Structures are given as C-alpha cells and as structure tokens.
Amino acid sequence: MGNMGRVPVGIVGASGYGGVQLVRLLKEHPGVEIVYLGGESSAGKPFSDLYPHLSPFVDLKIEAIDLEEIAARCQVVFLSLPNGLAYQMAPTLLARGCKVLDLSADYRFFDVNTYTSWYGGDRQDQEIVSKTVYGLPELYRDRIAQAQLIGCPGCYPTASLLALAPLLKQGLILPETAIIDAKSGTSGGGRQAKVNMLLAEADSSLGAYGVARHRHTPEIEQICSDLAGSEVTVQFTPHLIPMVRGILATVYATMRDPGLQHKDLITIYNAFYRNAPWVKVLSSGTYPQTKWACGTNLCYIGLEVDSRTGRVIVLSAIDNLMKGQAGQAVQCLNLMMGWEETLGLPQLSFYP
Amino acid sequence: MGNMGRVPVGIVGASGYGGVQLVRLLKEHPGVEIVYLGGESSAGKPFSDLYPHLSPFVDLKIEAIDLEEIAARCQVVFLSLPNGLAYQMAPTLLARGCKVLDLSADYRFFDVNTYTSWYGGDRQDQEIVSKTVYGLPELYRDRIAQAQLIGCPGCYPTASLLALAPLLKQGLILPETAIIDAKSGTSGGGRQAKVNMLLAEADSSLGAYGVARHRHTPEIEQICSDLAGSEVTVQFTPHLIPMVRGILATVYATMRDPGLQHKDLITIYNAFYRNAPWVKVLSSGTYPQTKWACGTNLCYIGLEVDSRTGRVIVLSAIDNLMKGQAGQAVQCLNLMMGWEETLGLPQLSFYP
Amino acid sequence: MGNMGRVPVGIVGASGYGGVQLVRLLKEHPGVEIVYLGGESSAGKPFSDLYPHLSPFVDLKIEAIDLEEIAARCQVVFLSLPNGLAYQMAPTLLARGCKVLDLSADYRFFDVNTYTSWYGGDRQDQEIVSKTVYGLPELYRDRIAQAQLIGCPGCYPTASLLALAPLLKQGLILPETAIIDAKSGTSGGGRQAKVNMLLAEADSSLGAYGVARHRHTPEIEQICSDLAGSEVTVQFTPHLIPMVRGILATVYATMRDPGLQHKDLITIYNAFYRNAPWVKVLSSGTYPQTKWACGTNLCYIGLEVDSRTGRVIVLSAIDNLMKGQAGQAVQCLNLMMGWEETLGLPQLSFYP
Amino acid sequence: MGNMGRVPVGIVGASGYGGVQLVRLLKEHPGVEIVYLGGESSAGKPFSDLYPHLSPFVDLKIEAIDLEEIAARCQVVFLSLPNGLAYQMAPTLLARGCKVLDLSADYRFFDVNTYTSWYGGDRQDQEIVSKTVYGLPELYRDRIAQAQLIGCPGCYPTASLLALAPLLKQGLILPETAIIDAKSGTSGGGRQAKVNMLLAEADSSLGAYGVARHRHTPEIEQICSDLAGSEVTVQFTPHLIPMVRGILATVYATMRDPGLQHKDLITIYNAFYRNAPWVKVLSSGTYPQTKWACGTNLCYIGLEVDSRTGRVIVLSAIDNLMKGQAGQAVQCLNLMMGWEETLGLPQLSFYP
Structure with missing residues (x-):
C-alpha cells in the first residue's frame, strides 16, 4: 500500500x-x-x-x-x-x-x-x-494546467524559444534578424542504429545538418509568431556535436534600440523568468556550459550585447533529453496535476 | 526552521x-x-x-x-x-x-x-x-558505524576490492594470481591543470601509467590480506580512458577448484552482498558498463568463469567520484549517524 | 601514362x-x-x-x-x-x-x-x-614474401602477438600464465549500424565483451603455440573504449627466471625487432599511448618488470585500422612484391 | 649527403x-x-x-x-x-x-x-x-611568393575568410549582416595546462567564449574589408567543442540579390577557388564534417541558400592545426620557395 x-x-x-x-x-x-x-x-x-x-x-x-x-x-x-x-x-x-x-x-x-x-x-x-496545449511551461503555464492533451516541444525549439521569448515578447529585436545556431549531442537522434550516429563516425567530428530545412523550424516560428504577435521567420541551423547529451543554442538578433544595455537585458530576462524555477539567467560575462544542465531539467541562459554590431547574443543550454524531452513532460505533468512545478525533477547537475 | x-x-x-x-x-x-x-x-x-x-x-x-x-x-x-x-x-x-x-x-x-x-x-x-576505520562499508560496516574517524578508500581500491572480496574471503582463488587491470576516466586526476590531462592530450587515446608501482597497490593489498587472512600481493595496473567519470576493474585470478561453476559464483557473490544495497551482481552473460553507475553510488559486478584456463574474471564498475570517492564518504556518514545506508544517495543513473 | x-x-x-x-x-x-x-x-x-x-x-x-x-x-x-x-x-x-x-x-x-x-x-x-601464410610480417616475413595468399591477422592478435612474441620465442615466460587485457576503439566494429556502437551508447563509457570466448582467442593461441613450440592457452579479454581508433594490449605473464631485469628485457625486445621497421620498443619507464600510433602502421611497445610479483607487463599500442588491418595488408603486399617494407605507409603520427 | x-x-x-x-x-x-x-x-x-x-x-x-x-x-x-x-x-x-x-x-x-x-x-x-604579407594563399598567393616575412593567419580567421571571400569579393552579400558562428576543438588552446581545457572539464560539454570580443574579430574584419573594398564589421562567436582537432565555421549573411540560386553560388565558389588546390567546394546538399579535413591541409566548403530568409549559409571545415596553423605556414613556404603549393602536405584524411 x-x-x-x-x-x-x-x-x-x-x-x-x-x-x-x-x-x-x-x-x-x-x-x-x-x-x-x-x-x-x-x-x-x-x-x-x-x-x-x-x-x-x-x-x-x-x-x-x-x-x-x-x-x-x-x-x-x-x-x-x-x-x-x-x-x-x-x-x-x-x-x-x-x-x-x-x-x-x-x-x-x-x-x-x-x-x-x-x-x-x-x-x-x-x-x-x-x-491541445504546447507544453512549454515558461510560456503556457496556465493553459497547460487546464489541458488534457499536451504536445511536448522539440528539444531544439525548447532551447531556442527560452532564449528568444523575452526579446520577442517585449519587442526588443527585429524578428526577421533572428538566427539560431544550435548544437546538439547525438542522443537527440534516438536509440536507432544509424551509420552516421556511430561513435566511429560521429566522435571527434562536427557538422551541420538539415540546413535551411530542419523540421523544428516551423515549430520555432509558430511560437515566435505567437510571442511577437505577428508572423516571424527564423534562420535555424542544427549541428551534431561529439557528445551524448546537451544542446546549446546560440541566438543572434538585431536590437530595435541599439542603445540597449547588457545589464538592462539581464534585468528583463530575470523579470521574465521570475516565476520559472527551471530557467536560470546567468550573471554578466558568464556563458553556460551544456554540462551544467546535464541530468537536470534546467535551462541556463547567458546574455551578451554587442554594441559594435547592434546585436544581442543569447546562449541557452539544456539537457536535450530532460528539459528538451522527458523532464519537460514531467514538468507539464506537475502543472496538470496541480503539483509543485519542480516535483520529482533533478535540479543539481553533477560536475564534472 | x-x-x-x-x-x-x-x-x-x-x-x-x-x-x-x-x-x-x-x-x-x-x-x-x-x-x-x-x-x-x-x-x-x-x-x-x-x-x-x-x-x-x-x-x-x-x-x-x-x-x-x-x-x-x-x-x-x-x-x-x-x-x-x-x-x-x-x-x-x-x-x-x-x-x-x-x-x-x-x-x-x-x-x-x-x-x-x-x-x-x-x-x-x-x-x-x-x-581509524577503513571506509568500505561492504567490508567494515559495523566498525564504520562505531568510528569517529574514517579513512575513505581510494577509487581504484574500491572497485578492485568489491570485485575480489568474496573470492578472497571464501578462499576460492590462489591470491598470488590476482591481477587487476583497471581503467579510469580522467576526473580521477582531480581539478588540477596538468598537460597530460588536457582534452587535447587525453582524448581519443589510451595508456597505462604507474605500472607496477601505483600507490593504490599497498592499499589494495592491505585489505586483500585482511580478507584472506594472510599476506597477499597483487598485480595492479591503472589506465587512463578518454572519458570523464567511471572506473572499470577487470580482475583475473586462478580458481583453487577448477570445477567451480559460473552459476555457483553468482550465488556466492549474491550471498556475500546480500545486505549491501550499493552492490549489484549482474546475471550471467551481462557485463557492466561504467555508464550504468555514473552519477550513482552503485557498484555493478559481472562474473565469468573460464573453464579453459581455470580462471575467474570479475568486472566491477563504479563512478570514481561517487562510490569511488564522495558517495562512499556519504554512505559512511549514513552508517556513522545510524541512518539508512542509502539515505540521500542517487541510485538510478541516467542513460544514455 | x-x-x-x-x-x-x-x-x-x-x-x-x-x-x-x-x-x-x-x-x-x-x-x-x-x-x-x-x-x-x-x-x-x-x-x-x-x-x-x-x-x-x-x-x-x-x-x-x-x-x-x-x-x-x-x-x-x-x-x-x-x-x-x-x-x-x-x-x-x-x-x-x-x-x-x-x-x-x-x-x-x-x-x-x-x-x-x-x-x-x-x-x-x-x-x-x-x-596460406599468416600475414604478420614481424614473425613470418620470409614466407609472406613467397606467398600467393595471405590471411591478414585480426587487430587484437596483431597487438597481442607483437607484445608476446619475444617472450614466447625465447622461453622467458610460463606460457599458461599469459593474460591479455585488450582495449579497442569502436571502429573495430566496422561500419555497420549497431545500437551498442552508437555514440550515444558507447561514449563516456567502458565495458568488456566476449569475455572468455572472443573469436580472436584461437588465433592468438595458434601463433603463440607456433612461437613456443608447444600448445599455449591464453586468457584474452577485449574491452570497448570511447574513442574511434587504437588498440592497447596490456599483457601479463610470469617470468620463468624471476631475476630477469627490465633492461635485459628491453635489450631482448630490441634485438628481436631489430629488422622490424614497424615496431618501436620504448625506453625504460615510457608506456605507449594509442594516439602515438594513430594513422600510422607502427606498433609501440613498452615494458615493465615487477620484481614483487615476478611478472613481466608488456604494453603494445597500434592503430587498429592500420597495423591492425589495412596497413598491415599493405606491409604484406610490399613484401610479396619485393618492395621496401615501409613503402607507401605513414610513419609519423600527428599529435595531438 | x-x-x-x-x-x-x-x-x-x-x-x-x-x-x-x-x-x-x-x-x-x-x-x-x-x-x-x-x-x-x-x-x-x-x-x-x-x-x-x-x-x-x-x-x-x-x-x-x-x-x-x-x-x-x-x-x-x-x-x-x-x-x-x-x-x-x-x-x-x-x-x-x-x-x-x-x-x-x-x-x-x-x-x-x-x-x-x-x-x-x-x-x-x-x-x-x-x-609583411598576410599568409592566406587563397587570397594573397602572389604577394606571399614575393614576401620575406609572413604573418600566418589565425585558425578561426582562416576558416571564416575562406567561407566569406567569394561573397565579399563579388559583392553578393550585405557585409554588415555577416555572422560567423565558429566551433573549435580544444587543441586550439595550445599545450598549456589550463583547468578549463582539462578533459574532465571540457569533454561531454559545449560552450561559447569571448562572445563579442574575441581577438580574431579584428583580423577577420581587416581581411573582409580588404575584400569588400570598404569597412566591414562582423559578428564572430567562438565555441569550444569536446574534440581535439577541427574547426567548423557556420557563416550567415543576407544576399544582396534574394534571387541568387544555390547552383549559381556553387559555380561562383568553384570559380573563385579554381586555382586553389587546398579548398574543396562540396556539391549541393553535402555539408562538411571537420573530420574530413583532419590531418590534411584542406578546407571543405558547403553551401546553402535559404530562399525563405534570403540568406546564404556557408559551412567551412578545416583542421585547426593544419590549414589553421602549421599546414598553412608550409603552404606559404612552398609559395615563397617557388615550389608546388601542395608539396609535402597531406591531402587525404583517414576516415573514420
């Protein structure tokens, strides 16, 4: 019992x-x-x-x-x-x-x-x-809590959208300038025997795939559009990295106000994710390592403003199988059941 | 409060x-x-x-x-x-x-x-x-519970001794034939900047070190002798593996009774570790992957008997920083405080 | 033309x-x-x-x-x-x-x-x-030169036999004590899609396989017996290492004369491989890294004598796809055609 | 003699x-x-x-x-x-x-x-x-041949500039939209003992560094400006990848003529590098793996046009220690001495 x-x-x-x-x-x-x-x-x-x-x-x-x-x-x-x-x-x-x-x-x-x-x-x-509700709790928390059916986000969209959401929601960037250069461990390809996913092939090497046509693109664009309130097209390029777990999304966008300061951006992100226990905005000058999120449901976000180019650069790191997949599903479950959003989910990564 | x-x-x-x-x-x-x-x-x-x-x-x-x-x-x-x-x-x-x-x-x-x-x-x-009590709970559980000072075992000795203990305790092998071929991730070297531990040097490569003179040898021999009730000398060779965490010890020894069967050996090991929540003896034909123990305090043990050569081969896998270091210290703490031996220690590894 | x-x-x-x-x-x-x-x-x-x-x-x-x-x-x-x-x-x-x-x-x-x-x-x-001639030139050079059909050695046998040959040929060890603990990169498994060879499975992990029954065992024993002039049984255990290329064989054997000195052993190996351009015996205290042989047809051999245990420990490192496979085949071709044994084969590895 | x-x-x-x-x-x-x-x-x-x-x-x-x-x-x-x-x-x-x-x-x-x-x-x-002449032969071949002093390019600039040169030289892009997202193996950090370069830290992880302020930025901009005939500012972000060798530069830029076709781009690149034996432009739909260039002086270039976004995406892969460092220096030497540009430099990578 x-x-x-x-x-x-x-x-x-x-x-x-x-x-x-x-x-x-x-x-x-x-x-x-x-x-x-x-x-x-x-x-x-x-x-x-x-x-x-x-x-x-x-x-x-x-x-x-x-x-x-x-x-x-x-x-x-x-x-x-x-x-x-x-x-x-x-x-x-x-x-x-x-x-x-x-x-x-x-x-x-x-x-x-x-x-x-x-x-x-x-x-x-x-x-x-x-x-159906799109299962990204940081954006659709209340609707998830009421839903009977959740479509859990893809791994790349999770990392990309958490990086972009505050910028789009607050109109801080020119949406059409958004470029997402994403890097993933090979476990994202699943437990299926494919030659290009063999250690002998994928280790000690690095390459892009699905350039300009990866199927996570329309998913990212759909939510970006929802955030921006208008149709958004993004550039999305995934890469395969010689490691098992982890995604890093490096996101570039041109700021609407070139005078936006780095410290203001950190304030904005912290405010946006104030009630999000699984998103951690890093202090100035610190960029996330994917390993920090490994085995946890966390998303770490680092921010930089380049005054020379007028761009903001956002770096977001997740464990593709946790926040990018199963962890996020459990986070949604918690919301659907009225439980604490953090219930039963690992927070502290081992290091190294 | x-x-x-x-x-x-x-x-x-x-x-x-x-x-x-x-x-x-x-x-x-x-x-x-x-x-x-x-x-x-x-x-x-x-x-x-x-x-x-x-x-x-x-x-x-x-x-x-x-x-x-x-x-x-x-x-x-x-x-x-x-x-x-x-x-x-x-x-x-x-x-x-x-x-x-x-x-x-x-x-x-x-x-x-x-x-x-x-x-x-x-x-x-x-x-x-x-x-002082040697902090390997599977062998010295009661004494640890009474101790004020614990000398926590080295990472290699932990993997080696858990593999050898039932054999030595029950006199199943000729002790002087014991050979431990151990393989470790590089985190065992600590967080100190050394050239040979750089990713650029240590990745995609493999080598032995400290052959015939590593300082974990006397530690292993001391406990082996305590188990066997007589002076034991072992051959111990550590190797550096291009990965962060994990130790695999491959242990060879000649059986005293060449007729000893594989299934008997599994029975003996299961009996020996009956009350040891952190040691898991694998079923016949299954050998441990170090990854299985990663992030947990577990030791997985696989067994093989080679009737052609009269040897037993034991494979033990641990996370060198957990059961091989900090996890084991916490396991000892639990015993010293009268708590459950498993309290606060992770059991289920993530995979992959 | x-x-x-x-x-x-x-x-x-x-x-x-x-x-x-x-x-x-x-x-x-x-x-x-x-x-x-x-x-x-x-x-x-x-x-x-x-x-x-x-x-x-x-x-x-x-x-x-x-x-x-x-x-x-x-x-x-x-x-x-x-x-x-x-x-x-x-x-x-x-x-x-x-x-x-x-x-x-x-x-x-x-x-x-x-x-x-x-x-x-x-x-x-x-x-x-x-x-047919067994295509290990260091042992069968003259017969290879005369052969029409060559059976090229397996990768593990190549590393194992080059380590053991001088010991067996000169009767320096008790053959039945020979233990070969071998470690290989995953490219040895070939370009076939298998789940256990996926980077997501095999990276950051280590395990043995085929314990006491790998099919390279009879091949090693056949040549060992030929060298020793009597039937030899060896213990052979292969392990999969999270890297693409390279084999390290760690070979243990009990010396017939426990007084054999390390420096004599080096002399013996150097003499044995005097005319072998692809075998390099390392000086005292140096053990081979598999990376040293990577991309070359070389076999590096390191030697140690443990006077405490009466054993010799031999470490041999090759590139499993070169000296362990295609490189050795080309070396045989050179002999069959009457060309320089080194013709067209890379000698200098890149490092790192 | x-x-x-x-x-x-x-x-x-x-x-x-x-x-x-x-x-x-x-x-x-x-x-x-x-x-x-x-x-x-x-x-x-x-x-x-x-x-x-x-x-x-x-x-x-x-x-x-x-x-x-x-x-x-x-x-x-x-x-x-x-x-x-x-x-x-x-x-x-x-x-x-x-x-x-x-x-x-x-x-x-x-x-x-x-x-x-x-x-x-x-x-x-x-x-x-x-x-002094900037030692990138594909751009400054004739001047290198006449020079007494060569400043050899950085590793990131080499990969970046070979990707961007045809676009800038022919005015095909809006230069200020150029974004270079670069990924490098850790050997680029040199043979110095640094904690963040340890295998235990850098393996199984991924992160950016020097965002918006890496010292290769002005070097890239200097040559881009020389190519474009006007001052060019680029966005450059380097990342550390858990592998030893290799750089992949993923380059994004908005096309001046949104109607530019993929096949035209390939023609343009092939023409531009017609006399460059060390640059290989890949056919449509093929993107380079860094491993392909490993141990060689080659730069592999893959191209994509995204008609949805109006951008060109160029992927260039080199071995950071060869074409990105020592190999390029030898290529320059060949030119300075009046030798074949390919003399003494490896062309064919081993695979895998």
Whole structure:
C-alpha cells in the first residue's frame, strides 16, 4: 500500500531514450506510480533486457499496445513514439478520460496543416489539435494546467524559444534578424542504429545538418509568431556535436534600440523568468556550459550585447533529453496535476 | 526552521572534484546541512565562482581553514585535501568531538609505516591511525558505524576490492594470481591543470601509467590480506580512458577448484552482498558498463568463469567520484549517524 | 601514362572501414594503381557517395563482384569482406594467378577445423589453407614474401602477438600464465549500424565483451603455440573504449627466471625487432599511448618488470585500422612484391 | 649527403602544438631539412622528451634561442611562440637574410595600431609590418611568393575568410549582416595546462567564449574589408567543442540579390577557388564534417541558400592545426620557395 494515492501512469514507447528517461524520472517521482510500459517491437520483454542497469530497480514488462487496457489502468499516459503514431492513439485515450502527454511532433502545431506540410500524412483532427496545449511551461503555464492533451516541444525549439521569448515578447529585436545556431549531442537522434550516429563516425567530428530545412523550424516560428504577435521567420541551423547529451543554442538578433544595455537585458530576462524555477539567467560575462544542465531539467541562459554590431547574443543550454524531452513532460505533468512545478525533477547537475 | 534537526557538516577542501561532489550530495541529503566550506587558495571566494552552475542553489563562501572555528560549527567534517594534510588537521577536530571523514590517503592504512613508505612524510600518529576505520562499508560496516574517524578508500581500491572480496574471503582463488587491470576516466586526476590531462592530450587515446608501482597497490593489498587472512600481493595496473567519470576493474585470478561453476559464483557473490544495497551482481552473460553507475553510488559486478584456463574474471564498475570517492564518504556518514545506508544517495543513473 | 609500371590492384569490399583505409593507403602508394573497387550492396555507386571527403581525389565506382573480371584486371586483390565470403572467392582469383590478401578471418588458421569450430561453416579447402601464410610480417616475413595468399591477422592478435612474441620465442615466460587485457576503439566494429556502437551508447563509457570466448582467442593461441613450440592457452579479454581508433594490449605473464631485469628485457625486445621497421620498443619507464600510433602502421611497445610479483607487463599500442588491418595488408603486399617494407605507409603520427 | 640541396629550416618555439605540427610536416617535406629547434623552457632537452612517439624519427635537441646562430644556420625560420615575442625576433632574422614565417598574431595586421589595441604592447615597427604579407594563399598567393616575412593567419580567421571571400569579393552579400558562428576543438588552446581545457572539464560539454570580443574579430574584419573594398564589421562567436582537432565555421549573411540560386553560388565558389588546390567546394546538399579535413591541409566548403530568409549559409571545415596553423605556414613556404603549393602536405584524411 506504499503507493496508495499515487497517480497510475503509463508510458507507450518505453524502449527508446525518451522512454527510459521517463521511466527513470517517474520511478523517483513521489506523485506517480508506473503501472504500464508499452511498445511494439519489444513487447513481451522485461524492460531490464533493454536497460540492464535498471534491472535491480524496475521490475516491469513491456506490454503490447492495447489502448483500452491502457486507459483502464492509467490516469496519465506518456506517448514517446516516432512521429505519426500518437495522433492515431491519443483520441481513444482522451475519450476514456486519460490525460495525455505526447513527446513526438504530432501535437506541437496549432494548425494541423502545418504539421502535414512538414511531416506528411493525412490528418482530419483539427478539432483535437485546437484543444491541445504546447507544453512549454515558461510560456503556457496556465493553459497547460487546464489541458488534457499536451504536445511536448522539440528539444531544439525548447532551447531556442527560452532564449528568444523575452526579446520577442517585449519587442526588443527585429524578428526577421533572428538566427539560431544550435548544437546538439547525438542522443537527440534516438536509440536507432544509424551509420552516421556511430561513435566511429560521429566522435571527434562536427557538422551541420538539415540546413535551411530542419523540421523544428516551423515549430520555432509558430511560437515566435505567437510571442511577437505577428508572423516571424527564423534562420535555424542544427549541428551534431561529439557528445551524448546537451544542446546549446546560440541566438543572434538585431536590437530595435541599439542603445540597449547588457545589464538592462539581464534585468528583463530575470523579470521574465521570475516565476520559472527551471530557467536560470546567468550573471554578466558568464556563458553556460551544456554540462551544467546535464541530468537536470534546467535551462541556463547567458546574455551578451554587442554594441559594435547592434546585436544581442543569447546562449541557452539544456539537457536535450530532460528539459528538451522527458523532464519537460514531467514538468507539464506537475502543472496538470496541480503539483509543485519542480516535483520529482533533478535540479543539481553533477560536475564534472 | 526547515533545517531544524539537521546535522551541521563542513567540507575542508571544497574547491576540488571531491569537494564539489560532496557539496552536491550533501545539499540534497535530508539529514545534514552544510554550514562550512573551507579552502586555502580559494578562501574568500563564493563557492559559485568555482562552479557557476550551482550559483542558484549554493550560497556559501569558501572560508579560510580555522580548525577551532570548524569544530565549533560542525558536528561532522569531511576532509577533501591533497595527501599529507589531513593527518595534521584531524587530531584537533577529533579532540573537539567532531566525526571526521577523510577522503585522502592519510588514514587508509592500518600501519602508519605503510603510509610513509609509499607517500613519504614523517608520522608519529599510529595511535590515532589504529582507531581509524577503513571506509568500505561492504567490508567494515559495523566498525564504520562505531568510528569517529574514517579513512575513505581510494577509487581504484574500491572497485578492485568489491570485485575480489568474496573470492578472497571464501578462499576460492590462489591470491598470488590476482591481477587487476583497471581503467579510469580522467576526473580521477582531480581539478588540477596538468598537460597530460588536457582534452587535447587525453582524448581519443589510451595508456597505462604507474605500472607496477601505483600507490593504490599497498592499499589494495592491505585489505586483500585482511580478507584472506594472510599476506597477499597483487598485480595492479591503472589506465587512463578518454572519458570523464567511471572506473572499470577487470580482475583475473586462478580458481583453487577448477570445477567451480559460473552459476555457483553468482550465488556466492549474491550471498556475500546480500545486505549491501550499493552492490549489484549482474546475471550471467551481462557485463557492466561504467555508464550504468555514473552519477550513482552503485557498484555493478559481472562474473565469468573460464573453464579453459581455470580462471575467474570479475568486472566491477563504479563512478570514481561517487562510490569511488564522495558517495562512499556519504554512505559512511549514513552508517556513522545510524541512518539508512542509502539515505540521500542517487541510485538510478541516467542513460544514455 | 603516369601510372605506367604500377601494379593494378583491386579491393573487394570497398565500402567498409577496411576498404576505405585500403583506398586511402593505396591511392598514395607509389607502386600500385587502384583499378577496381567492388561491393555488393553499394554496387553501381560512386565510391565518393560513401566517403564524400575523398570525392576530389578518388574517381572510381563500386562495381559488382565478378571474379573473372577482377582477375582479368587486377594483379593483386584485397578482400575486405565479412567472415565466410573470402574462401568462396579466393580460389578463383588464385587459379587465375592473382595474389590475394584477405582481411577477414577466413585464412588466418593453419587448420580449417579451427576456423569452422569458432566461425562455423563447412569448409573442404585445407589444401589451399595449408599454402596460406599468416600475414604478420614481424614473425613470418620470409614466407609472406613467397606467398600467393595471405590471411591478414585480426587487430587484437596483431597487438597481442607483437607484445608476446619475444617472450614466447625465447622461453622467458610460463606460457599458461599469459593474460591479455585488450582495449579497442569502436571502429573495430566496422561500419555497420549497431545500437551498442552508437555514440550515444558507447561514449563516456567502458565495458568488456566476449569475455572468455572472443573469436580472436584461437588465433592468438595458434601463433603463440607456433612461437613456443608447444600448445599455449591464453586468457584474452577485449574491452570497448570511447574513442574511434587504437588498440592497447596490456599483457601479463610470469617470468620463468624471476631475476630477469627490465633492461635485459628491453635489450631482448630490441634485438628481436631489430629488422622490424614497424615496431618501436620504448625506453625504460615510457608506456605507449594509442594516439602515438594513430594513422600510422607502427606498433609501440613498452615494458615493465615487477620484481614483487615476478611478472613481466608488456604494453603494445597500434592503430587498429592500420597495423591492425589495412596497413598491415599493405606491409604484406610490399613484401610479396619485393618492395621496401615501409613503402607507401605513414610513419609519423600527428599529435595531438 | 642525402639532404644535399634541401633548404635548412629552423623552428623557434618547437615544444607547443604549432611546433610539433611543423616538425611532423617538415620532417616529411622533400624540400627542406630541419636544422634547428629552439625554445626557452625546454632548451637543452631532446625534442623526443616532449613527444616520445617521435623519438625513433626525430633526433634533435631543443636549443636556446640565439638569433645570430639561428640566422647563420637557417635559410627559413618559423616562429611559433606566444603573441608578443615574434616582433622582437623577426627584425634580426630578416636583416640577416632569413625568410620568416610567424604563426603568432604579431604580424597579422596591416596597421600596428590595430595589433596594439587588441593585443597590447608598444610597437614602433610599422615599417616592417607594412612589408609583411598576410599568409592566406587563397587570397594573397602572389604577394606571399614575393614576401620575406609572413604573418600566418589565425585558425578561426582562416576558416571564416575562406567561407566569406567569394561573397565579399563579388559583392553578393550585405557585409554588415555577416555572422560567423565558429566551433573549435580544444587543441586550439595550445599545450598549456589550463583547468578549463582539462578533459574532465571540457569533454561531454559545449560552450561559447569571448562572445563579442574575441581577438580574431579584428583580423577577420581587416581581411573582409580588404575584400569588400570598404569597412566591414562582423559578428564572430567562438565555441569550444569536446574534440581535439577541427574547426567548423557556420557563416550567415543576407544576399544582396534574394534571387541568387544555390547552383549559381556553387559555380561562383568553384570559380573563385579554381586555382586553389587546398579548398574543396562540396556539391549541393553535402555539408562538411571537420573530420574530413583532419590531418590534411584542406578546407571543405558547403553551401546553402535559404530562399525563405534570403540568406546564404556557408559551412567551412578545416583542421585547426593544419590549414589553421602549421599546414598553412608550409603552404606559404612552398609559395615563397617557388615550389608546388601542395608539396609535402597531406591531402587525404583517414576516415573514420
């Protein structure tokens, strides 16, 4: 009876990196109990076959995906699946009364057509999409608290938007000048065997990919537009870095008022994130290391003003699998359940 | 009043990796409150100058080392200093009634002469040394619980001894055949600027050091002898691995009974570590990855019997800065205070 | 006509890491011209589709594997394929007069039954196998020079045998005490997409695999037995290191004469490798870093004698893709063609 | 007499990474013989004490720095010293008739005041500075061929300028929109023991530094202005990447003609670098990996046009210690001596 009163939760797609992060976080979360792990290819296997280090701690099997069964057992369901599957499952779960948090791209867009034009597929579920909330608590805290379905943000959009939000919200920059040069560890590619993600290929090297056409671009632009109150186009370039975890977004934009001072900017950011326990604005001259956020749900933000060029440079660092994925989903869960936003989420990174 | 009842603790030598691990662990430990951080070179600086990512969470200054002052404020003191300093400080702290946990080599030896022959110096404190307990809880749990002064084990000895202990205790191997081939991340070298520890030198490379003469050898031999009940000499070779954290010890020894079966060995290890919450014996055919222990106080052990050669091969993996250093010190603290051995220590590693 | 007089060579299996190393080396080799690249899955593609950085320098297509065609065009053929394919191709090439160097395990064993008991399959080609030469030039230089078919050694056996050869040949150790603890970068796993070889999995971690049953064991034992003149059994444990290239073998053995001195050992090794341009014995107290051999065909050897334990410890470092694979094949080619053993092979590593 | 006819060269500052690269390259260069290695702190030591892997190949001592002696023995002198020393040595060497290539910042600026305002010091040597040539052969080939003194470019400026040159020279972009987001391996920091460059600190992490004030900014701007024919200000942000070697510069700029096509851009770049053997423009859709350039003197350039934003994105990859340092110096030497620009410089990278 030790778990009496704990909310029963399930994870569909438990075998990937999103899944294992969720298992790890929810296992130590005081408000929930994991009662279901689901997957297709691994159905029937003990979870610890996939992650042997958790075998002394997690004694659960991966079960086949049966939506009725899931709905019967779980009050909250996390969907951590490849793009294009969640929107086929969520309606049933919602109809049965479950709260649903989707970690894929399926529910990140206000308009279902934006989704289909970048991700393909044929969707007729604008009605559900319209009731979905974009799960970035620092921007949509109140709406998340009321939502039944959350579309959890992508990893790059999380780092990018937390860097840009105060600037756009307060009209401090010319939006069309915004450039996001983002760098990510390779775990962002998921636990799928791809040649370019092999250590032998990706270690000791660095490169860009998806230049001018990465699918996180419309997601970033959608929220930037919402913040700015007008259509925003951004330049977004992702790079793969020879490390496992972490994203650094280096964001450039031209200031509307070239006289804006560095210390004013820090004040503005601190005010904007005053009630955001997971965003930490660094003092002048300090720039974030991705390692600082590693294993935590934190976003560290460093700021610089270049009076020579009239630009602001914002640096934001997150753990792509935590604040950029599973941690943020748990943060949303906390809000949806009326719990403390920090409940059950690690704050202090180990160093080094 | 939130900290009422918490034990006031201090850390002398807070600026290094041992120090920052202790700060991180003790900050989240429900039984203690950090009331003092001390250091020589960094005295007067805010701790967060050294570790900016902790600035939102740790608001303490590094103070000069004043033993009377420390003793007045702290019930427990961790000494995390270069070798040769602790034995000059501990006596005063002990005399004032403090419990002391030393992370250096100063109090690891039963005989002060063993220390001086490998580490140098001139010591006349055999009396104190004799009352010190070697802080490896899996072997000396009861004595640690009664001790006022703990000599916390080295990182390599921890991994090596947990691998060897059941074999030696039960007389299953010929002790003189024991070979420990150990591999460590570079954080074991501490936060000191050395050319050979630069990323540019140490990354993408691998090498041995201190072959046949590393100072952890006598420490391992002392405890092996204590376990075997007779003088034991071991072969110990450390290697530097291009990664930050983690130790893997690969231990070889010839079995006394060449008919010993793999499954019996697993049974023996499981029995030996039955009451050890921080040691996990893996099932047959599974060998530990150092990453599994990363950020936790766990030691994972894998076992193999080679019937062709008559040898047992034991693989043990720890996080060198946790079970190999600060985590183990906190585990000892828990025992000394009569708390649960697992209190305040992370169990579940993140993966990947 | 710039290539007049160059020997026409072909590479079957050009798409993997063995293939691309061969292309790189042979492209700069003054004695040969690459006239054929072959592969199954990539047939029809330009080689530079697989390795775009070589597109300005290598203008060759990967062709389907047609043995008659290959034999018609090539004087020398390198087979760089998964195990079990070469022995189906080599006979045709040999019958047409080609010299053949096989980089797989197919021709590494003196006895075809040793092969089949470790690698499976049903082979009836002992006659060809008996005429094959094991391509470790430091041990079989003269026979390689006369051979038509070479079975190029595995990467681990190369590092292990160069470390052990002088000891076994001169009867300096008790052979049954030999333990090889080997550490390799992940490129040894080849260019195949496997989850455990992903950077996200393998970086920042370390583990053993194939303990007591790796298929390089019988290969090492075969040559050790040949050197010792009697059946030798060794302990061999491979580990995966978070880096791309390099193998370090740490070899332990008990000395027959416990009075053997370190300086005598260095003299013995220097004498043994006097005519071996690719083996460098380090001076006393210096142990090799794998990085030193990176990108070269060198093997660096460090030596230590432990008078406390009566053991010798030998450390050998190679680049697993060079001396451990493609470089050694080219070294064999040089001998087969009567060229300088060093021709066209890089000697000086870059550092760092 | 094997080296008869070879040009005698010396390296002042042989102990650092620039020095060891030069030793490695010049040792295999058919046109020169290294006759002198100089250094302050290592004077008297064999070079192989610092780099043991080269001991079988380089039998030279590091000598004290005696300019008259150097001038007497060397026809060409490479200065590879910390900033601020070369301009105190070069005049003597030049007066004695030596050709001098300086790898520090001392001779990179057309105007000595630009140097002193960013690097400090008090210099009165505008006369010599005015005769110095900036050693970027792709832009100043003819002048380098005639020069006696070369100021070799910084690593970041090399990658940045090769990316930007065709755009600026042909007026294709609005210069003030140029943003250079650069990423470098840590070897760029040199062989000096600094805490932030330790593997334990820098591995598995990523961060920016010197934002809006890095000293390579004025160097980049000087050459950009020379190319554009008017004063250019750029945004330059360097980042430290957890790897040893390699720089990737991601360059953004707004196109003057938003209708410029991707394929036209590739044509323009190919034309611009038609006679540049060390610059390789990649085909459409291919972006460079830094690893491709590793160990070579190559610069790989990838191009993208974003019609949504009206920007061009250029990606350039070099080995920071080769094309970004020692390799480029040797390329300049080749031009100064009337040799082939590619003489003695590696072209084909190993992969992986």
